[in-house]
Amino acid sequence: MTTWEFWTTAWHWTPLSVSTLTVGLAAVAWAVWRQRDKHPAKAYWLGAYLLLILAAASPLATLSAGVLYSAHMAQHIILLLLVPLLATLALHASSGTDEPPHPRLWLAAAGWISGVGAMWFWHEPSLCSLSVVSPGAQTGQMISLLLAGYIFWRPVWGPASQRLDPAATVAYLFSACVACTALGIYITFVPVTACPVFVHAPADSAALQLVRGGWGLSAGADQQLGGLLMWVPTCLIYLASILAQFGRGYNPVPLEGAGAHPSK
């Protein structure tokens, strides 16, 4: 099997992926319909849905189902960080700033704990293996990652009045980045297996032969790549958010009449 054949044929249609995409499509349609009066953030919704397809049904999902640990990691990053990020942006894109700011500390605490916690929780070796072999755990993982991602991003990109102020956002995202980096470094360098099911994958699978033979990715290199994905690209997502927040702080929405006389 060549790489091209693999990417064109090995789509991952399981009851879970089909139902995820169906529910996802319904949710997006409902949200766009609800926002029809304002400016529905169609591009955000489209991006979120395409990423959901990539994570749940594309050959990436096939790889992540017991073949390639790094694909499993990429799937987690998409489900926990990217899809909820775009969904949060889309949900609250048109929320006005007319309400007075009222950041909620407990929301931020819950967000941080669920965002970082979900990442750590599903990488405990036995849970990681379980989430590959058991359909129940798979469903739980899918729902919990998406939900945790939304709770995590809400204090940053949620309703404008409930957002943290820019300085606090930088601290929020930077500390989350450090926590993920720590786990990423651990997975990259630890000599024990981070997720046993990927080492004991059935050798007769065509996908595995492609990965090991065609791509030359050994189980050890695979785990290293998985750790590095969590370490570096994940932090770039946080970093991009920090910079966007910083830009928000630098270009405050002009208040009525504020342009004439500067603040003292």
Add this chain to the structure above:
Amino acid sequence: MSSPATEQFGAIPARPSSTALSALYAWTSTLDHKKIGILYLWTALAFFAIGGVEAMLIRLQLSFANNSLLAPETYNQIFTMHGATMIFLVVMPVLIGIANYFIPLMIGARDMAFPRLNAMGYWPCHLGACCSTSVFSPEERPPLGLAMRH
């Protein structure tokens, strides 16, 4: 206009004594960010000279193939200390010195937020400098070599 920085903090009164001694006392006990900044800058300048002499020795040794102006261990010491001196005793102090002198002036403040902490940040420089020059002591001859890489 009442600046938040006009609050008072205690400075140590200079001891009445000979002018040279009292000037020395004033400089060593100063809490003024401008004076501390200038101390940093003079320190950096002095070590720039030392680090520069080290650099010249390195270049002289390397100006001929198979040269034997410096013994291998001496070369290694000088080479390691050139790097450490230039980074930790020239570049860092000069940047912190400029920051010390100009940050309060540029933001319209009376001084740094913690003048005593500021002085405490400066004086360890000298202890560090003493320790680092000890590397060259004839009593305890160290083949330093790959110190930066352990």
Add this chain to the structure above:
Amino acid sequence: MSESIHYSSSSGIDYWIVALLTLGIGTVASGLNIIVTVLTQRAPGMTMRRLPLFVWMTFVDGFLIVMALPVLNAAIVMLLIDRQLHAHFFTPAEGGSAIVWQHFFWTFGHPEVYIMALPAFGIISEVIPVFSRKPIFGYDFVAGSTLAIALLSFGVWGHHMFATGLGVPFDAVFAIGSMVIAIPTGVKVFNWIATMWGGRIQFTTAMKFAFAFIAEFVIGGLSGVLFAVVPIDWQVTDSYFVVAHIHYVLFGGTLFAVFAGLYYWFPKMSGRLLSERLGTWHFWLTVIGFNLTFLVQHVLGAMGMPRRVYTYPNEPGWELLNQISTCGAVIMAASAIVLAVNLARSLRSGECAGDNPWQAWTLEWGTSSPPPEENFTEVPEVRSRRPLWDIAHPDRPDWKHDKSALQTDERHFCKDTLIAKMFVLSESFFFLALIAAFLVFSFGHGAAQSAARQSLDPLRTGAFTGLLLASSVTFWMAERFLSRGRLGSVLAWLMMTVLLGAVFLGGQLTEYAGLLREGGDRRLQPVCIVVLHPDRIPRFPWAMKVALTTVGVLLLEELDSRRTGRIGPGRHLLALR
């Protein structure tokens, strides 16, 4: 122990370690102070969005210092423990890992590159607008790219370790990460050029150095991007190409900016101008000497001459290129002498500068030169990023069209709480490094695991740490009761705090006593000797004698001050406010 042949066994390294540790502590203190000063001491109207760029970049630099230096401090503390107390954090034969030393060094080392570069960028961002007679182009982008550089700098240390052999995925991911960090740096270069574009440029010495800074730093930056390409890195690693690169970044970058800043700010610090004629000599000698010295080293490196060697065989061309390099170094030495002469002459009989010789716009030029003890008799009103421009041009002030004028209220920080939080942040990085080292140790192969268990009992240490943390809670309780005025409860909680602290200290003493007993067969260097073997002090190097004498004098001074009631050095140091 047989490991002594593998590393430097003399005390030079121990002095080097103590020197770095002391300098590291001082630098962290300065970093904390800079952060808190910028956040709490600004004059009315000087909002965060109106900060001069030098202040903004040094502020971001403060965070880098506070987070990166503790990692180096932790690493050298472990190195000291390895050398003095027989631990094996970095000795592979005993289950430690020399690679971990490299990781720690570069976790610190890469941010350190930017710690030294960001203030330089800040100086250039002050000098170029003033001598182009234009405000900086794209203030927001310069400020934002600084933040991007600071955050990215923690994530790319791996590119210093491509030659260590950490695997293809490692190299690939860090190669991409390292190329990303070139983007925000490039943004700044374009901003500086755009600032000069169409400006009325004044070729003062400061501006000349700023020009040269851009040119040399771009060369250094580009050779830096080359290292992100793994095969090139393997080819030139540990060669003179690297030496050339770091000097283009540190000398052509940072020091050229410092020279620009020196010529720009010297009149403010001394009240006198530096000679522009000598300045021009200094500039051309520096530029010619610098490029002669280091440009050829790129070629030497590409030809394969390794760095860190005391001599080399006479391969074709090597001797000639080295001699060119040495000639350049001699010219740079001459330039340094010109600088010294310029400084001395100007301090003695320089032309008086006046308050604002360059017609600059930031606040420091709004006071006398040199500034009075209290800095400002009255702080000029700040309504935009260029307060002195607004005063000089009341008909067309900046704040009429300045976006920063739209700012709403800012948060006000309490400086005491803030510095405590920043210190905790700094310490957490120190302990993260220590914990990481222990984890590596305990995941090592058989011997290492037992060694790790032998040297540190996590349960015992955890229990003592728990007690220490609990003492914070009891102290907090005492404070709460104090605010309610219930002195009896205050006393009880305070006693509990003291008790917990005492148990913790006792635990520490027993743990260290054990370590010292085990490590006792080796030289117990600087600090221990003074206490245990005072007879060896005469054999100390002279500089250590100076340091010890200073400590002695301070102690005597302290005792004297107790007698006379004056404020002694001890109070001076302890009352950090």
